[in-house]
Amino acid sequence: SFHWLYLLYDVNPPEGFNLRRDVYIRMASLVKTLTKDGDDWVLVLPPWGRLYHWQSPDIYQLRIPWGEFFSLTSLQVNVPVIEYEEFIAENGGPFIDQVLVLQNYAEGWTDGKWEEKVDKRPCIEKLIYSKDKQGFYRGWFWGYEETRARNVTCISAQGHASIMAPVLQKNITVTSVMLDRAETLLHDHYAGKDYWDTRRSMVFAKHLRLIGDNFRATHLNSTDISDSTVYSEDWTRMKAKLGSAKGGPYLGVHLRRKDFIWGHREDVPSLKGAVKKIRSLMKKHKLDKVFLATDADGGELKELKRLLPEMLRFDPSIEDLELLKDGGVAIIDQWICAHARFFIGTSVSTFSFRIHEEREILGFDPKTTYNRFCGDSEKECEQPTHWKIVY
Numbered sequence: 001s002f003h004w005l006y007l008l009y010d011v012n013p014p015e016g017f018n019l020r021r022d023v024y025i026r027m028a029s030l031v032k033t034l035t036k037d038g039d040d041w042v043l044v045l046p047p048w049g050r051l052y053h054w055q056s057p058d059i060y061q062l063r064i065p066w067g068e069f070f071s072l073t074s075l076q077v078n079v080p081v082i083e084y085e086e087f088i089a090e091n092g093g094p095f096i097d098q099v100l101v102l103q104n105y106a107e108g109w110t111d112g113k114w115e116e117k118v119d120k121r122p123c124i125e126k127l128i129y130s131k132d133k134q135g136f137y138r139g140w141f142w143g144y145e146e147t148r149a150r151n152v153t154c155i156s157a158q159g160h161a162s163i164m165a166p167v168l169q170k171n172i173t174v175t176s177v178m179l180d181r182a183e184t185l186l187h188d189h190y191a192g193k194d195y196w197d198t199r200r201s202m203v204f205a206k207h208l209r210l211i212g213d214n215f216r217a218t219h220l221n222s223t224d225i226s227d228s229t230v231y232s233e234d235w236t237r238m239k240a241k242l243g244s245a246k247g248g249p250y251l252g253v254h255l256r257r258k259d260f261i262w263g264h265r266e267d268v269p270s271l272k273g274a275v276k277k278i279r280s281l282m283k284k285h286k287l288d289k290v291f292l293a294t295d296a297d298g299g300e301l302k303e304l305k306r307l308l309p310e311m312l313r314f315d316p317s318i319e320d321l322e323l324l325k326d327g328g329v330a331i332i333d334q335w336i337c338a339h340a341r342f343f344i345g346t347s348v349s350t351f352s353f354r355i356h357e358e359r360e361i362l363g364f365d366p367k368t369t370y371n372r373f374c375g376d377s378e379k380e381c382e383q384p385t386h387w388k389i390v391y
């Protein structure tokens, strides 16, 4: 009889929102490889929640479906996807047939030579999965207490996402397979056409875009018509020419703090250093408004307001935060930064990288996008790479 094969996945718990968005691209690519061979695989979207960075107190942030942050219909144009609760309903219950826990090779690269390979191996780390009285495995399934796995196996994998295709196809006697620690797999082809197709299909949920657009219009004198950033909800038609977007009359800034400063990394500026750079960019590009996206804590925010009193931030009320959640606020911050005439981000932050991509999709001149702060005493401050869209 006709039925879907379900591919589920999860990512190492400490990883943040924007790295997880990157892992989605790798999994979508794997599903494309699997379906090329004629099998009916569908990707089950791992619910959002319990993210280390989502620290807003007293708001419920668990079992969040993808539809709250992304346009599901847009994702589905690229690759077949369903929400986790839909999987439970279709699958006849909260059972996952097989969990494959991905890990590296205990011995590392043999002979210092890197080759792609996959093998069933003993588990290197202690598993978070344990057998219950009925012989099912309990573990972390996005806060769904009733979900259980029938089988858990460790797999050493070294290579791009699609090296898992033959393994999954051999497993075809089961209906649902979950790849845990999916970030172990690399991109099939980073920044290639397929990467960009999937990335373009990750259209933000409409209500979040509208809130961002409203903020731009109200506080930043920025509208799509005047800024040449007209957006098409249908991503397959969104093919803006490089350099065609003008952007709103403000400087967009992503200033990553928290764990990025605790390590005293030399590529992250002091607040003073950052504000100095912001001021010089505003002058250079003749912009009198600055929009700041940051995860700075209370003390640092106070200091920022003192050093840069004119800065504008998206600062939702508690009621709005309850609706949008930390993930929604992060998206609105990214959306506003993506529409600025000039953008500067933070070194190696995937939050900043996702803004680069959004601006690339909107058609900004790369000179206005691939910029980052330098540490106060950083010697060689290499700027981010321009990854050109491939259509």
Ligand SMILES: C[C@@H]1O[C@H](OP(=O)(O)OP(=O)(O)OC[C@H]2O[C@@H](n3cnc4c(=O)[nH]c(N)nc43)[C@H](O)[C@@H]2O)[C@@H](O)[C@H](O)[C@@H]1O
Binding pocket: 014, 015, 016, 017, 018, 019, 020, 053, 054, 254, 255, 256, 257, 259, 293, 294, 295, 326, 327, 329, 330, 331, 333, 348, 349, 350, 351, 352
């Ligand atoms: C060192 C690594 O850094 C990686 O972070 P990095 O790439 O910046 O980016 P993310 O993976 O998104 O993690 C950072 C999280 O912090 C919050 N955040 C950071 N900057 C902002 C901002 O400007 N506005 C808002 N609203 N929220 C912000 C947000 O929840 C975001 O998802 C982590 O994913 C890894 O777990 C690891 O910690």
